[in-house]
Amino acid sequence: MESEPRKGAAGKARDVAVAMSVRVAEALSKDVGRGIGRMDPADIERLGAEVGDVILVSGNKKTAVRVMPAYAEQRGSRLLQIDGITRENAQVGLDEKAIVEKTQGRAAQAIVLSPLAAGGGMRSEKDSRYLGRLLEGLAVTEGDRVRATLFGSRFQDFLVVETVPRGVALVHPTTSIKISEQKTA
Amino acid sequence: MSLDLGLGGIFKGLGNFIELLEEMTEEGKQEITRAGKFKGPGRTEAMYGFTVKIGPEGMPRVGRFGNVRETEMGAVVEEVREPMVDVFDEGNEVVVIAEIPGVQESAIRLEVKEDVLLLSADDKDRKYSKEVLLPCAVLADSVKSSYRNGILEIRLTKASTEGN
Numbered sequence: 224m225e226s227e228p229r230k231g232a233a234g235k236a237r238d239v240a241v242a243m244s245v246r247v248a249e250a251l252s253k254d255v256g257r258g259i260g261r262m263d264p265a266d267i268e269r270l271g272a273e274v275g276d277v278i279l280v281s282g283n284k285k286t287a288v289r290v291m292p293a294y295a296e297q298r299g300s301r302l303l304q305i306d307g308i309t310r311e312n313a314q315v316g317l318d319e320k321a322i323v324e325k326t327q328g329r330a331a332q333a334i335v336l337s338p339l340a341a342g343g344g345m346r347s348e349k350d351s352r353y354l355g356r357l358l359e360g361l362a363v364t365e366g367d368r369v370r371a372t373l374f375g376s377r378f379q380d381f382l383v384v385e386t387v388p389r390g391v392a393l394v395h396p397t398t399s400i401k402i403s404e405q406k407t408a
Numbered sequence: 409m410s411l412d413l414g415l416g417g418i419f420k421g422l423g424n425f426i427e428l429l430e431e432m433t434e435e436g437k438q439e440i441t442r443a444g445k446f447k448g449p450g451r452t453e454a455m456y457g458f459t460v461k462i463g464p465e466g467m468p469r470v471g472r473f474g475n476v477r478e479t480e481m482g483a484v485v486e487e488v489r490e491p492m493v494d495v496f497d498e499g500n501e502v503v504v505i506a507e508i509p510g511v512q513e514s515a516i517r518l519e520v521k522e523d524v525l526l527l528s529a530d531d532k533d534r535k536y537s538k539e540v541l542l543p544c545a546v547l548a549d550s551v552k553s554s555y556r557n558g559i560l561e562i563r564l565t566k567a568s569t570e571g572n
Contacts, residue, residue: 253492257507259559264498274505275556289557291505292496328557356534360509360558393557396510396534 242324243270247282247315248297250306256370256378258361260288260305262323263298270325277328277362277391280305282315287326287362287391308380312367328362331392333399336381339368351400358394365389488535491527497543502564508536509558516555518562520548525562544568 243266254261260278262270267290272278278290280303288309297304303323305313315321336354357371367383384403386392394400431437439461496503504525508516511531519526525540542564550565 257492259507273554273556274561275554275559277557289559291494291559292503294494294496356510360507362557 241271242322243301244320245301245303245323247310247317247319247321248302248304249317250304250309251294254304255306256308256372257306258288258309258363258369259291260303260309260323261291261293261297262303263301264292265298266301267292270323272325277326277393278323279326279391280309280313280315281322281324282310282313282319284312284314284366285364286312286367287328287364289360289362308368308370312364326391328391328393329388330395331363331386331388331398333385333387333401334363334383334392334394335385335401335403336369337384337403339380339382351402354402355394355396355398355400358400359396361394362391363394364391488537490538491536493527493538493540495540495542500566502542502544502546502566504540504542504562504564506536506538506540506560506562507558508560510534511536513555516553516560518551518553520546520551520564522546522567525564527560527562 245262245266250259250261260280267274267276270278270290272290274291276290277287280286280288286309288305293302293304303321310316313321354371357373358369361369363369363383363386365383365386368380369383370378370380372378381402392398491506491508493507494505496505504527506527508527508529511529511534515531516527516529522545523542525542525546527536527538527540529536545567546564547567551562552564553560553562555561
Protein backbone atom coordinates (compact mmCIF):
# COMPACT_ATOMS: atom_id res chain seq x y z
CA MET A 224 0.00 0.00 0.00
CA GLU A 225 1.47 3.32 -0.97
CA SER A 226 0.77 6.34 1.05
CA GLU A 227 -0.21 9.40 -0.88
CA PRO A 228 1.69 12.62 -0.54
CA ARG A 229 -0.16 15.01 1.73
CA LYS A 230 -2.12 17.75 0.13
CA GLY A 231 -2.44 21.25 1.47
CA ALA A 232 -5.69 22.21 3.12
CA ALA A 233 -6.71 24.08 0.00
CA GLY A 234 -5.62 21.23 -2.25
CA LYS A 235 -7.87 18.91 -4.16
CA ALA A 236 -11.02 18.36 -2.17
CA ARG A 237 -11.33 14.67 -2.79
CA ASP A 238 -13.81 12.75 -0.80
CA VAL A 239 -13.67 15.03 2.22
CA ALA A 240 -16.57 14.43 4.53
CA VAL A 241 -17.75 17.00 7.00
CA ALA A 242 -19.07 14.38 9.34
CA MET A 243 -18.72 10.63 9.34
CA SER A 244 -20.49 7.76 10.97
CA VAL A 245 -18.17 5.43 12.83
CA ARG A 246 -18.52 2.34 14.97
CA VAL A 247 -17.34 2.71 18.53
CA ALA A 248 -14.67 0.28 19.68
CA GLU A 249 -12.72 -0.24 22.88
CA ALA A 250 -9.65 1.89 23.43
CA LEU A 251 -6.22 0.44 24.04
CA SER A 252 -5.65 0.10 27.75
CA LYS A 253 -2.70 2.48 27.59
CA ASP A 254 -5.02 5.17 26.22
CA VAL A 255 -7.49 5.20 29.10
CA GLY A 256 -7.90 8.69 30.49
CA ARG A 257 -5.91 10.37 27.73
CA GLY A 258 -8.89 11.97 26.04
CA ILE A 259 -7.98 10.64 22.64
CA GLY A 260 -9.82 8.78 19.91
CA ARG A 261 -8.03 6.53 17.48
CA MET A 262 -9.15 6.27 13.88
CA ASP A 263 -7.86 4.89 10.62
CA PRO A 264 -5.48 7.55 9.18
CA ALA A 265 -7.50 7.40 5.94
CA ASP A 266 -10.64 8.32 7.89
CA ILE A 267 -8.80 11.12 9.68
CA GLU A 268 -7.82 12.50 6.31
CA ARG A 269 -11.36 12.10 5.04
CA LEU A 270 -12.55 14.30 7.91
CA GLY A 271 -10.08 16.94 6.80
CA ALA A 272 -8.30 16.50 10.10
CA GLU A 273 -4.75 15.75 11.12
CA VAL A 274 -3.24 13.94 14.05
CA GLY A 275 -3.82 15.93 17.24
CA ASP A 276 -6.81 17.84 15.89
CA VAL A 277 -9.93 17.98 17.99
CA ILE A 278 -12.92 16.01 16.80
CA LEU A 279 -16.43 16.17 18.10
CA VAL A 280 -17.95 12.80 18.96
CA SER A 281 -21.74 12.71 18.95
CA GLY A 282 -23.66 9.85 20.47
CA ASN A 283 -26.65 10.81 22.53
CA LYS A 284 -24.45 13.59 23.82
CA LYS A 285 -21.49 15.42 22.38
CA THR A 286 -17.93 15.37 23.62
CA ALA A 287 -14.53 16.08 22.15
CA VAL A 288 -11.30 14.13 21.83
CA ARG A 289 -8.00 14.62 20.10
CA VAL A 290 -7.57 12.26 17.18
CA MET A 291 -4.70 9.83 16.83
CA PRO A 292 -4.02 7.08 14.31
CA ALA A 293 -5.23 3.56 14.98
CA TYR A 294 -2.86 0.64 14.78
CA ALA A 295 -2.87 -1.37 11.56
CA GLU A 296 -5.13 -4.13 12.86
CA GLN A 297 -7.88 -1.64 13.74
CA ARG A 298 -7.91 0.10 10.39
CA GLY A 299 -10.25 -0.26 7.46
CA SER A 300 -13.51 -0.70 9.31
CA ARG A 301 -14.50 2.85 10.19
CA LEU A 302 -13.82 2.43 13.87
CA LEU A 303 -13.43 5.03 16.55
CA GLN A 304 -11.54 3.69 19.55
CA ILE A 305 -12.51 5.58 22.69
CA ASP A 306 -12.30 4.67 26.36
CA GLY A 307 -15.19 4.24 28.76
CA ILE A 308 -14.90 7.81 30.01
CA THR A 309 -15.35 9.26 26.53
CA ARG A 310 -18.12 6.76 25.79
CA GLU A 311 -19.91 7.95 28.89
CA ASN A 312 -19.35 11.57 27.90
CA ALA A 313 -20.79 10.92 24.45
CA GLN A 314 -23.49 8.59 25.79
CA VAL A 315 -22.58 5.86 23.35
CA GLY A 316 -21.80 2.20 23.86
CA LEU A 317 -19.38 -0.25 22.30
CA ASP A 318 -20.34 -1.32 18.79
CA GLU A 319 -22.79 1.54 18.51
CA LYS A 320 -22.65 4.28 15.91
CA ALA A 321 -21.35 7.74 16.63
CA ILE A 322 -20.89 10.74 14.38
CA VAL A 323 -17.46 12.34 14.25
CA GLU A 324 -16.52 15.67 12.77
CA LYS A 325 -13.58 17.98 12.98
CA THR A 326 -14.00 20.90 15.30
CA GLN A 327 -11.94 23.73 16.69
CA GLY A 328 -11.07 23.73 20.33
CA ARG A 329 -10.28 27.02 21.98
CA ALA A 330 -7.69 27.48 24.68
CA ALA A 331 -9.43 27.33 28.02
CA GLN A 332 -8.96 30.39 30.20
CA ALA A 333 -10.54 28.59 33.09
CA ILE A 334 -12.28 25.37 33.89
CA VAL A 335 -14.28 24.51 36.98
CA LEU A 336 -14.11 20.92 38.17
CA SER A 337 -15.98 19.05 40.81
CA PRO A 338 -14.42 15.91 42.29
CA LEU A 339 -16.48 12.81 41.45
CA ALA A 340 -15.73 10.26 44.13
CA ALA A 341 -14.80 10.43 47.71
CA GLY A 342 -11.27 10.91 48.87
CA GLY A 343 -10.46 13.76 46.54
CA GLY A 344 -7.40 15.11 48.21
CA MET A 345 -7.06 17.97 45.80
CA ARG A 346 -8.31 21.13 47.34
CA SER A 347 -5.71 23.82 47.55
CA GLU A 348 -4.54 26.19 44.89
CA LYS A 349 -1.22 24.39 44.72
CA ASP A 350 -3.06 21.18 43.97
CA SER A 351 -5.11 22.76 41.25
CA ARG A 352 -1.95 23.89 39.53
CA TYR A 353 -0.64 20.35 39.71
CA LEU A 354 -3.98 19.14 38.45
CA GLY A 355 -3.80 21.49 35.50
CA ARG A 356 -0.58 19.84 34.55
CA LEU A 357 -2.13 16.40 34.67
CA LEU A 358 -5.01 17.47 32.47
CA GLU A 359 -2.95 19.49 30.05
CA GLY A 360 -3.82 18.96 26.43
CA LEU A 361 -7.25 17.51 27.14
CA ALA A 362 -10.19 18.81 25.17
CA VAL A 363 -13.09 19.23 27.54
CA THR A 364 -16.70 20.29 27.34
CA GLU A 365 -19.13 21.13 30.08
CA GLY A 366 -20.64 18.01 31.61
CA ASP A 367 -17.65 15.79 30.75
CA ARG A 368 -16.02 13.44 33.16
CA VAL A 369 -12.26 13.79 33.11
CA ARG A 370 -9.60 11.69 34.77
CA ALA A 371 -6.44 12.97 36.36
CA THR A 372 -3.96 10.15 36.71
CA LEU A 373 -1.83 10.93 39.69
CA PHE A 374 1.68 9.84 40.32
CA GLY A 375 1.62 6.08 40.31
CA SER A 376 -1.62 4.52 39.24
CA ARG A 377 -4.02 6.42 41.43
CA PHE A 378 -6.50 8.61 39.70
CA GLN A 379 -9.22 11.05 40.51
CA ASP A 380 -12.21 11.72 38.30
CA PHE A 381 -13.81 15.13 38.03
CA LEU A 382 -16.92 16.54 36.46
CA VAL A 383 -16.36 19.55 34.25
CA VAL A 384 -18.82 22.04 35.72
CA GLU A 385 -17.93 24.96 33.52
CA THR A 386 -15.45 25.99 30.86
CA VAL A 387 -14.44 29.51 29.85
CA PRO A 388 -14.96 30.00 26.97
CA ARG A 389 -17.86 27.61 26.59
CA GLY A 390 -17.80 24.89 23.99
CA VAL A 391 -14.76 22.73 23.37
CA ALA A 392 -11.97 24.02 25.58
CA LEU A 393 -8.37 22.84 25.55
CA VAL A 394 -6.46 22.72 28.81
CA HIS A 395 -3.28 24.77 28.45
CA PRO A 396 -0.44 25.61 30.85
CA THR A 397 -2.15 28.95 31.45
CA THR A 398 -5.62 27.55 32.09
CA SER A 399 -6.84 28.39 35.55
CA ILE A 400 -8.30 25.34 37.24
CA LYS A 401 -10.89 25.88 39.91
CA ILE A 402 -12.15 23.12 42.11
CA SER A 403 -15.75 23.44 43.12
CA GLU A 404 -17.20 21.71 46.12
CA GLN A 405 -20.58 21.70 44.48
CA LYS A 406 -22.24 18.35 44.96
CA THR A 407 -23.09 16.58 41.80
CA ALA A 408 -26.07 14.33 41.65
CA MET B 409 8.31 17.39 72.20
CA SER B 410 6.57 16.89 68.95
CA LEU B 411 3.61 18.78 67.61
CA ASP B 412 1.38 17.11 65.13
CA LEU B 413 1.32 20.08 62.80
CA GLY B 414 4.59 19.55 61.08
CA LEU B 415 6.05 22.34 63.23
CA GLY B 416 8.68 20.02 64.57
CA GLY B 417 9.82 19.46 61.04
CA ILE B 418 9.94 23.15 60.33
CA PHE B 419 11.96 23.93 63.48
CA LYS B 420 14.31 21.14 62.71
CA GLY B 421 14.70 22.53 59.21
CA LEU B 422 15.34 25.99 60.60
CA GLY B 423 17.91 24.63 63.00
CA ASN B 424 19.77 23.09 60.14
CA PHE B 425 19.38 26.25 58.16
CA ILE B 426 20.98 28.33 60.89
CA GLU B 427 23.83 25.83 61.16
CA LEU B 428 24.28 26.12 57.45
CA LEU B 429 24.47 29.92 57.63
CA GLU B 430 27.02 29.66 60.42
CA GLU B 431 29.08 27.32 58.33
CA MET B 432 28.94 29.73 55.43
CA THR B 433 29.96 32.68 57.61
CA GLU B 434 32.82 30.76 59.18
CA GLU B 435 34.16 29.54 55.89
CA GLY B 436 33.45 32.78 54.06
CA LYS B 437 31.29 31.06 51.46
CA GLN B 438 28.93 33.10 49.34
CA GLU B 439 26.96 30.20 48.09
CA ILE B 440 26.20 26.70 49.23
CA THR B 441 24.25 23.90 47.65
CA ARG B 442 22.78 20.77 49.11
CA ALA B 443 21.17 18.12 46.95
CA GLY B 444 19.97 14.58 47.17
CA LYS B 445 18.57 11.92 44.92
CA PHE B 446 16.41 8.88 45.27
CA LYS B 447 14.76 6.39 43.00
CA GLY B 448 11.08 6.75 42.43
CA PRO B 449 8.68 4.17 41.09
CA GLY B 450 9.42 2.87 37.62
CA ARG B 451 12.38 4.53 36.03
CA THR B 452 11.83 7.91 37.55
CA GLU B 453 14.46 9.58 39.60
CA ALA B 454 13.69 12.18 42.17
CA MET B 455 16.19 14.95 42.68
CA TYR B 456 15.88 17.71 45.21
CA GLY B 457 17.99 20.36 46.74
CA PHE B 458 18.44 23.98 47.54
CA THR B 459 20.98 26.70 47.13
CA VAL B 460 21.63 29.39 49.67
CA LYS B 461 23.24 32.57 48.43
CA ILE B 462 24.37 35.43 50.56
CA GLY B 463 23.19 38.58 48.86
CA PRO B 464 25.03 41.91 48.76
CA GLU B 465 23.40 43.12 51.99
CA GLY B 466 24.24 39.93 53.78
CA MET B 467 20.73 38.61 53.34
CA PRO B 468 20.57 34.93 52.57
CA ARG B 469 18.42 33.92 49.66
CA VAL B 470 17.22 30.36 49.31
CA GLY B 471 16.46 28.84 45.95
CA ARG B 472 14.97 25.40 45.57
CA PHE B 473 15.56 23.14 42.64
CA GLY B 474 14.83 19.61 41.61
CA ASN B 475 11.71 17.81 40.62
CA VAL B 476 10.09 17.13 43.96
CA ARG B 477 7.21 19.31 45.04
CA GLU B 478 5.05 19.31 48.09
CA THR B 479 1.33 18.93 47.73
CA GLU B 480 -1.34 18.13 50.26
CA MET B 481 -1.09 14.59 49.04
CA GLY B 482 2.54 14.39 50.00
CA ALA B 483 5.70 14.86 48.01
CA VAL B 484 5.23 14.61 44.30
CA VAL B 485 8.06 13.79 41.98
CA GLU B 486 8.00 15.75 38.78
CA GLU B 487 10.02 13.38 36.78
CA VAL B 488 11.55 14.15 33.45
CA ARG B 489 8.57 12.62 31.83
CA GLU B 490 8.75 9.89 29.28
CA PRO B 491 6.06 10.79 26.82
CA MET B 492 3.56 8.26 25.54
CA VAL B 493 4.84 7.23 22.13
CA ASP B 494 3.38 5.27 19.23
CA VAL B 495 5.50 4.06 16.35
CA PHE B 496 3.86 3.21 13.04
CA ASP B 497 5.53 1.52 10.09
CA GLU B 498 3.78 3.15 7.14
CA GLY B 499 5.09 2.15 3.72
CA ASN B 500 8.21 4.15 3.07
CA GLU B 501 7.77 6.23 6.18
CA VAL B 502 8.03 5.70 9.90
CA VAL B 503 5.53 7.77 11.83
CA VAL B 504 6.09 8.51 15.50
CA ILE B 505 3.36 10.10 17.59
CA ALA B 506 4.25 11.45 21.01
CA GLU B 507 2.09 13.16 23.55
CA ILE B 508 4.01 16.04 25.09
CA PRO B 509 1.52 18.58 26.38
CA GLY B 510 2.38 21.97 27.76
CA VAL B 511 5.51 22.88 25.85
CA GLN B 512 6.23 25.37 23.11
CA GLU B 513 6.90 23.81 19.75
CA SER B 514 10.26 25.59 19.73
CA ALA B 515 11.29 23.71 22.88
CA ILE B 516 11.07 20.34 21.13
CA ARG B 517 14.28 18.76 19.91
CA LEU B 518 14.49 15.81 17.59
CA GLU B 519 17.63 13.95 16.67
CA VAL B 520 17.94 10.90 14.48
CA LYS B 521 20.73 8.35 14.61
CA GLU B 522 20.03 5.59 12.11
CA ASP B 523 17.20 3.68 13.73
CA VAL B 524 16.92 5.68 16.92
CA LEU B 525 14.96 8.87 17.41
CA LEU B 526 15.91 11.03 20.36
CA LEU B 527 13.02 13.17 21.37
CA SER B 528 13.28 15.78 24.05
CA ALA B 529 11.52 18.91 25.12
CA ASP B 530 12.76 21.32 27.72
CA ASP B 531 10.38 24.12 28.47
CA LYS B 532 10.23 26.35 31.54
CA ASP B 533 9.11 23.70 33.96
CA ARG B 534 8.21 20.81 31.77
CA LYS B 535 10.74 18.29 30.65
CA TYR B 536 10.32 15.30 28.44
CA SER B 537 12.83 12.88 27.10
CA LYS B 538 12.54 9.65 25.22
CA GLU B 539 14.69 7.45 23.09
CA VAL B 540 12.52 5.77 20.49
CA LEU B 541 13.71 2.67 18.70
CA LEU B 542 12.45 2.71 15.12
CA PRO B 543 11.64 -0.39 13.08
CA CYS B 544 14.42 0.49 10.62
CA ALA B 545 17.01 3.11 9.83
CA VAL B 546 15.68 6.43 8.59
CA LEU B 547 17.20 9.38 6.78
CA ALA B 548 18.47 11.85 9.33
CA ASP B 549 17.50 14.85 7.23
CA SER B 550 13.98 13.64 6.55
CA VAL B 551 12.48 14.66 9.88
CA LYS B 552 9.15 16.40 9.48
CA SER B 553 7.05 17.20 12.46
CA SER B 554 3.90 18.97 13.44
CA TYR B 555 2.59 19.74 16.89
CA ARG B 556 -1.12 20.11 17.56
CA ASN B 557 -2.82 20.29 20.93
CA GLY B 558 0.03 18.63 22.74
CA ILE B 559 0.41 15.82 20.23
CA LEU B 560 3.57 15.68 18.17
CA GLU B 561 3.57 13.83 14.87
CA ILE B 562 6.96 13.01 13.40
CA ARG B 563 7.32 11.60 9.90
CA LEU B 564 10.61 10.02 8.90
CA THR B 565 11.63 8.55 5.57
CA LYS B 566 13.09 5.08 5.64
CA ALA B 567 16.72 4.93 4.67
CA SER B 568 16.31 2.11 2.16
CA THR B 569 13.02 1.84 0.37
CA GLU B 570 14.05 -0.84 -2.12
CA GLY B 571 13.33 -3.61 0.36
CA ASN B 572 9.81 -2.09 0.38
